[in-house]
Amino acid sequence: MRTPNLDLQASHKMLVMFEEANANTEMVIDQFPGIFLILNSSHEILRANQEFVTLFNIDSDQIFRRSFASFFRQKSWEIFEHNVNKLTATELRSDVVRFELGMSVSETPTGEDRPFHWILTRHNVKNTGEGQLITVYGNDMSEMRETEKRLMEVFTSIPLGMFTVDKIGKIGPSYSSYLETMLDCGKLSGRLIEDVLFKPALAGMSADELAGVKGVLTCVGRAELEFPDLEKTFPHEIFHNLKTDESGGRWFKVSYHPIGNDGVIEQLLIILEDRTEIVKAERDILQAAEEREQANIIQLQSKAVYESAIRDPLTGLYTRLYLKDSLAALLDSHESNKVPEVSMVIFDIDHFKRVNDTYGHKHGDLVLAQVAAVVRKQSRGTDIPIRFGGEEFLVFFPANIVAAFAMAERVRKEVEGLVLELDDKTVIKVTISGGVTTHVRGESLEDFMHRADQFLYHAKENGRNQNVSEIKV
Amino acid sequence: MDNNTTTNEAAEKLDVIKHSLASLIRHAAISRLEKIIDCTAIEVSDLGPDFVPGKILANHLALIQITSSLVRVTFKCHFNTDAAKKLGFRAFGSDNTKTVSEKAVLDFIKEYCNLVAGNVVMLFEGAAIDMGIGLPICTRGFYEVFSNYEEMAATSIIHVDFWRMRANGGEIFGSALIEIIDEKPLECMIGYQIAEESNSEGEIEFL
Numbered sequence: 001m002r003t004p005n006l007d008l009q010a011s012h013k014m015l016v017m018f019e020e021a022n023a024n025t026e027m028v029i030d031q032f033p034g035i036f037l038i039l040n041s042s043h044e045i046l047r048a049n050q051e052f053v054t055l056f057n058i059d060s061d062q063i064f065r066r067s068f069a070s071f072f073r074q075k076s077w078e079i080f081e082h083n084v085n086k087l088t089a090t091e092l093r094s095d096v097v098r099f100e101l102g103m104s105v106s107e108t109p110t111g112e113d114r115p116f117h118w119i120l121t122r123h124n125v126k127n128t129g130e131g132q133l134i135t136v137y138g139n140d141m142s143e144m145r146e147t148e149k150r151l152m153e154v155f156t157s158i159p160l161g162m163f164t165v166d167k168i169g170k171i172g173p174s175y176s177s178y179l180e181t182m183l184d185c186g187k188l189s190g191r192l193i194e195d196v197l198f199k200p201a202l203a204g205m206s207a208d209e210l211a212g213v214k215g216v217l218t219c220v221g222r223a224e225l226e227f228p229d230l231e232k233t234f235p236h237e238i239f240h241n242l243k244t245d246e247s248g249g250r251w252f253k254v255s256y257h258p259i260g261n262d263g264v265i266e267q268l269l270i271i272l273e274d275r276t277e278i279v280k281a282e283r284d285i286l287q288a289a290e291e292r293e294q295a296n297i298i299q300l301q302s303k304a305v306y307e308s309a310i311r312d313p314l315t316g317l318y319t320r321l322y323l324k325d326s327l328a329a330l331l332d333s334h335e336s337n338k339v340p341e342v343s344m345v346i347f348d349i350d351h352f353k354r355v356n357d358t359y360g361h362k363h364g365d366l367v368l369a370q371v372a373a374v375v376r377k378q379s380r381g382t383d384i385p386i387r388f389g390g391e392e393f394l395v396f397f398p399a400n401i402v403a404a405f406a407m408a409e410r411v412r413k414e415v416e417g418l419v420l421e422l423d424d425k426t427v428i429k430v431t432i433s434g435g436v437t438t439h440v441r442g443e444s445l446e447d448f449m450h451r452a453d454q455f456l457y458h459a460k461e462n463g464r465n466q467n468v469s470e471i472k473v
Numbered sequence: 474m475d476n477n478t479t480t481n482e483a484a485e486k487l488d489v490i491k492h493s494l495a496s497l498i499r500h501a502a503i504s505r506l507e508k509i510i511d512c513t514a515i516e517v518s519d520l521g522p523d524f525v526p527g528k529i530l531a532n533h534l535a536l537i538q539i540t541s542s543l544v545r546v547t548f549k550c551h552f553n554t555d556a557a558k559k560l561g562f563r564a565f566g567s568d569n570t571k572t573v574s575e576k577a578v579l580d581f582i583k584e585y586c587n588l589v590a591g592n593v594v595m596l597f598e599g600a601a602i603d604m605g606i607g608l609p610i611c612t613r614g615f616y617e618v619f620s621n622y623e624e625m626a627a628t629s630i631i632h633v634d635f636w637r638m639r640a641n642g643g644e645i646f647g648s649a650l651i652e653i654i655d656e657k658p659l660e661c662m663i664g665y666q667i668a669e670e671s672n673s674e675g676e677i678e679f680l
Contacts, residue, residue, distance in 0.1 A: 012608045019610040026613055038615055046529050047615040061553040064532045064614075125618045129527025133618060 035116070035138030038123065041131025043068045043084065055105060055140075068136075073104055076113065087120050088132050096121050100141065115141040161252070161272030164259065167220040169193045172267065182250060182274055184242055193217070193270070200249075201238045209235050216256065220268050224260040231256050237275075251279040314365055315372030317387040323394070326384050327445050330396060335441055342439040343397045343404035346452040347375065347411065350431045350464040352391035359428060367420060367430055374414045378407055394449070401438040401471055408434040408467040416465060431465035438470075486660065491632035491651060493662045498546060498649040499636060500667055501592040506638055506645075509585050510561045516639040520646075526622035526633050530646040531556075531614045533579065537586040538607040539593050543655045545629075546604075548589050551614055551646035554578045559643025582645070583609040599668065600661050622650070629654055 029036055029049050036049040048063045056063075056071070069077045079101055087097045097120045102113025116138045123133035155162065155174070161182045163175035173189045180188060183196050198213050205213070212233040219230050234256055241249030257269040310322035318326070333339040349355075349371055356364035368391060375393050379385045384396040397404045412432055420428040435455030439448050459468040499517075507513050530551035539546040557578050558570035564581055565573045586609035594604045622633050630653040637646050653659065 008605055008607075015608040015610055019608075019612070022610075022612050040529075046618075047532075047613060059555065060532060061555045064553060127527035127618045127620055127622070129525050129622075130529060130618060 032137075034140065035136065037068065037136040037138075039068055039084075039134045039136060041088075041133075043081070043134075046130060046133070071103055072101075073113065076101055076103065080118070083118070083120060084134060087122055087134065103138070115145050117141050159274070161274075162269070163188065164267040164269050165193045165220065166267055169217045169220075171196070179272065182252070182272055183240065197238070197240065197270075197272075198235075200240050200242055201235075204239065205235070208233070216268070216270075219256075219258070220265050222265055224258055224263050224265055227258045227265060250274055250276045312372075312387040315369055315376075315387050317372050317376060317385045317393065320386065320388060322384075323386055323388075324445075327396060330384070330398060331439065331445060331448075333398070334439055339398045341398075341400040343399055343401045343437065344439070344448065344452050345395045345397075345404055345408040345411075345434045345436045345467070346388070346449065346456045347371075347393040347395070347408070347432050347434045348456055348460070349391040349415075350433055350460075352430070355428060355430060359422065359426075363420070363422060363428065367428060370418055370420060371415055371430065371432060374411055374418070378410045378414070383407075394452075401436060401469060404438070405436045405467060405469050405471065408436050412465065412467055433459040433464045434467040435459060436467055436469035486663070487630065487653075487656055489663050490653065490656055490659050491630070493665060494544065494546070494651050494653075494659070495632060495634040495649060497596050497662070497665065497667065498548060498589075498593055498651070499634060499647065501596060502548065502550075502589050502636075502647040502649075503638065504670070505585060505588040505592050506640075509564055509581075509588060510640060511563045512640045514640060518637050518639075520635050520637060524635065526635065527617065527620055529614050529617045530635075530648075533557075533582070533611060534614045534617055535579070535582045535586050535609055535611040537590045537609040539590045539597075539604050540607070541597070541602060541604045543602060543653070543658050544604075545652040545654065546593060547650040547652075548586060548593070549617075549648045549650075550582050550586055550589075551617070551648065552578075552582055556643040557582060557645055560639075560641050560645055561643070562641060579611045583611050596665075596667060600665055602658070602661075620650070630656065 029047075032049050032051065035052045035055070036047075037045055037052060038047040040046055044065045045063050045068055046065070048060060053060050053063060069081070072080060079099075083097045083099050083101075087094060098118065100115060100117050103116050105114045119137040121135045121137075123135050125133060152174075155176055157178075158176060159178055160176060161179035163179055164172040166172065169192050171188045171191050171193060175188060180186065185191070185196055188196060194213075194217060198216075202210065202213070212235045215230050215233045216235075219227065222230070234254070236254050238252045238254055239249050240252055243249065251274070253273040253275045255271045255273075257271070258265040259267040259269055310319050311317070312319050330339065330342055334342040349367070352364065352367070355367055371391075372385075372387060372393065375385050375395060379395055380397075382398050384394075386394040386396075388394045395404075395407065397407065412434060415430060415432040418430065422428065433456060435452045435457070437448070437452045437455055455468040455470065459466050462468065503515055503517055506515055531553045533552050533554065534549060535552070536547055536549040539548065554575050555570075558565065558573050561581055562570050565577065587606075590606045590609070594606055597604045622631065632651040632653070633648065634651070635646065635648045637644060
């Protein structure tokens with residue numbers, strides 16, 4: 001019986017451990033979350049991990065030695081091969097090459113390439129049987145691109161101009177598409193902010209505003225802590241106009257946001273809000289307010305002129321001018337039965353000519369004013385008291401003749417009691433007579449007044465200081 | 474006899490030793506395959522002219538070492554699992570090889586390597602040369618790239634042999650890396666006659 005070889009047992013144990021470690025490493029490669037491949041110098045696949053096998057739904061034995069070019073469209077493969085050459089060609093040799101390239105994956109329903117981010121590295125071994133080996137790592141970027149796309153859609157659809165500028169004031173490659181519309185420009189990537197945003201407004205800017213623009217252009221590269229003070233000087237409202245007339249311009253509200261790294265402003269995010277419509281609306285509102293104020297003044301002035309035309313300055317009663325407008329409306333209301341009855345009184349101060357002749361017009365006017373004050377006092381808000389001319393007064397009532405007669409009597413009695421004492425203690429006393437009647441539907445104003453005048457005539461005839469009407473009171 | 478003639482003769486003798494050893498190992502590989510897959514119709518062929526040592530032959534690789542103070546032999550079996558399943562379907566006991574797991578295939582090939590190594594040891598014993606056997610290990614075929622087939626310094630003379638074995642619509646590849654450490658005692662292998670095996674060889678009869 002042979003003596004057990006302890007060295008051999010130890011070697012066997014090492015081999016078992018090595019195999020297990022190797023199997024574990026291979027499992028890690030197989031479970032690598034992305035494509036892992038080893039290609040030879042003819043770009044044949046020597047090792048593919050499970051992700052790749054699953055992606056193409058091909059048996060791993062079928063993948064062995066298959067040309068990697070067969071997984072690409074012709075043009076895409078040319079790009080891939082170019083990158084492989086960058087890694088292996090003597091003059092371009094580098095350790096790692098990274099790039100993005102689409103690969104045609106059979107599962108893609110639309111037949112479009114899936115975007116992949118590739119990392120290629122050289123794998124150096126002494127054995128030259130397969131030539132230069134290349135390790136390929138590929139990460140499917142579809143989901144990331146889709147997310148980016150969705151974000152971009154949100155970013156580009158918002159009605160704001162959003163963009164970043166670098167140290168020299170160049171606009172970055174990503175900006176909201178609305179910005180082009182706002183600035184009335186085509187592609188903005190790489191253009192200078194000074195040219196596309198500030199230049200049209202520079203001419204109309206004050207020295208402080210110009211300093212603010214300069215601050216915007218020089219703030220990238222400075223410490224983030226300085227930004228709050230710098231930003232106070234920046235222009236926050238710009239009228240951007242590329243045309244000669246003002247109607248083509250836009251009002252922008254501008255806000256600035258630093259994008260920092262390690263305490264230094266690396267980029268400046270600028271957000272433009274188009275406030276043109278708001279500014280226009282504000283201007284319209286202001287203009288409308290001014291116009292309204294102007295109209296109010298005119299209206300007040302017109303009213304004052306009208307008032308002065310329809311008010312008798314001596315008595316404060318309406319004048320004949322007012323008679324036609326107001327009575328037409330009142331009689332129309334009576335015709336249409338909106339007002340059941342309309343009545344009137346025509347007053348005349350008795351022997352007023354004698355007052356004027358005896359005490360003069362000045363005192364005559366005082367008498368007129370006092371009598372008119374009585375008429376006004378006894379009139380209700382709905383009554384229309386008018387100085388018809390000289391010492392004659394008319395009062396129209398939306399009421400029946402009884403009410404009208406009662407008012408006429410109150411006036412007559414109060415006038416009878418009036419005492420006007422002159423400076424020389426002379427006392428003037430007057431009386432008043434009235435004719436009272438009610439309107440008959442279909443009757444004209446002239447006829448209506450004529451009938452009242454007839455009753456006044458009878459009052460005068462009957463001895464004055466009395467009211468006469470068609471009714472017995 | 475000048476020195477050149479002596480050198481040429483020595484080189485020719487070494488060449489014969491190399492080929493004798495390679496032939497012995499290939500014989501062991503084929504004969505054990507016949508046994509393990511229960512098939513005598515194995516088609517054996519050399520690899521084409523495009524083949525260079527170090528080229529990867531398949532997705533998987535199983536290897537075993539047979540060593541002595543005179544010679545070290547590394548026998549490798551290169552295989553793809555599907556092809557190996559087809560080749561050894563009888564060993565798996567089923568016509569439907571789809572149900573055979575990959576691990577079963579790897580174990581099958583490792584067992585095959587064990588058998589080949591055992592047979593090689595037995596054949597060397599016939600020439601009174603003791604050999605030891607390592608454990609078979611299986612890994613990815615890709616690791617073939619780490620093999621070194623370069624001619625080494627005089628202390629270790631390397632000879633390599635590659636061949637394909639087909640049967641039942643499947644195939645595997647065999648390869649042998651022979652490192653001769655001391656060639657003189659190996660001269661006994663020149664013209665070594667491999668004995669015919671009886672069908673019952675290796676089987677234990679319980680009487």
